[in-house]
Amino acid sequence: NASRSRQELLCQMKRQTRLKNLDSSEQPFFRLDFQRWFPSQPLQKVYKTCAVVSSAGSILNSLMGREIDSHEAVLRFNSAPSIGYERDVGNKTTIRIMNSQILANPKYKFNSSSIYRNIALLAWDPAPYDFDLEKWYKHPDHDLFKSYIAHRESFPEQPFYILHPSFIWSLWDFVQSNTVENIQPNPTSSGFIGITVMMNLCEEVDVYEYIPSVRQSSLCHYHETYEDDACTFGAYHPLFYEKMLVLRMGTASEHDLKKMGKVTLPGFSKITC
Numbered sequence: 300n301a302s303r304s305r306q307e308l309l310c311q312m313k314r315q316t317r318l319k320n321l322d323s324s325e326q327p328f329f330r331l332d333f334q335r336w337f338p339s340q341p342l343q344k345v346y347k348t349c350a351v352v353s354s355a356g357s358i359l360n361s362l363m364g365r366e367i368d369s370h371e372a373v374l375r376f377n378s379a380p381s382i383g384y385e386r387d388v389g390n391k392t393t394i395r396i397m398n399s400q401i402l403a404n405p406k407y408k409f410n411s412s413s414i415y416r417n418i419a420l421l422a423w424d425p426a427p428y429d430f431d432l433e434k435w436y437k438h439p440d441h442d443l444f445k446s447y448i449a450h451r452e453s454f455p456e457q458p459f460y461i462l463h464p465s466f467i468w469s470l471w472d473f474v475q476s477n478t479v480e481n482i483q484p485n486p487t488s489s490g491f492i493g494i495t496v497m498m499n500l501c502e503e504v505d506v507y508e509y510i511p512s513v514r515q516s517s518l519c520h521y522h523e524t525y526e527d528d529a530c531t532f533g534a535y536h537p538l539f540y541e542k543m544l545v546l547r548m549g550t551a552s553e554h555d556l557k558k559m560g561k562v563t564l565p566g567f568s569k570i571t572c
């Protein structure tokens with residue numbers, strides 16, 4: 300359905316995309332005694348104001364750092380740094396959401412780099428759509444489980460969750476059900492996953508440079524020199540369609556959108572249906 304109103308979209312999203320982490324109630328995690336590794340409390344803190352900071356190259360020269368840091372909670376992605384980029388992206392990090400490549404590939408130094416410490420961590424992996432957890436555990440897209448256990452052993456006090464594949468695919472279902480075209484049969488980007496996580500946890504969510512501002516360019520990330528328009532519009536991920544949907548659900552003045560690359564979404568607790 301490509302014609303739902305903003306309010307209808309927000310209500311559908313609130314109903315269908317509730318945050319769900321992996322827990323030890325399901326197999327194979329029950330049998331393997333993952334209760335030892337999963338945190339005993341779910342992530343449920345309610346923040347008033349939240350910022351989601353996309354890693355897009357076009358956030359460079361935005362001067363949004365101070366505004367981003369003024370939020371109660373700030374979410375960043377994958378290996379995106381803030382040191383050296385504070386002026387444009389801020390330096391506060393509350394939650395980091397990472398795809399499984401970050402845990403599986405030693406080049407990201409997941410077990411030693413300080414950017415993954417003293418914050419809440421959320422990891423996800425593109426599990427098959429049928430989310431057969433037994434099958435997925437044996438053959439994840441990138442092996443995140445080994446690193447997850449090692450990190451939990453080293454830092455048991457740090458909140459660190461694996462997002463449930465059913466949560467990941469509920470986002471895909473939500474985007475597809477509101478798009479006329481057939482979207483890519485792959486999970487949404489970490490960007491859309493992060494926005495949804497924050498709508499679950501926050502009263503209000505400001506999203507930065509996910510919808511490209513006037514600074515839009517082919518520079519993939521603000522912290523690298525690699526250029527590819529697919530980083531902004533998508534190849535593997537249905538990024539273009541996620542972004543169209545966020546535009547339909549968000550509010551933004553012309554100035555917010557074009558100059559600040561900013562869109563505001565209500566948290567689920569503020570959506571009355």
Ligand code: NCC
Pocket residue numbers: 352353354355356357376377378397398400401487488489490491508509510518519520530531532535536
């Ligand atoms: O690039 P990535 O994402 O880490 O960016 C995080 C989120 O920011 C938004 N973004 C990024 C760049 C850009 N020009 N425009 C944007 O809107 C997107 O919402 C994006 O999700 C991912 O989603 O996890 C992704 O991760 C990278 C890569 O694995 C990590 O950066 C680690 O190096 C993926 N690239 C590859 O696998 C080569 C990317 O497809 C998606």
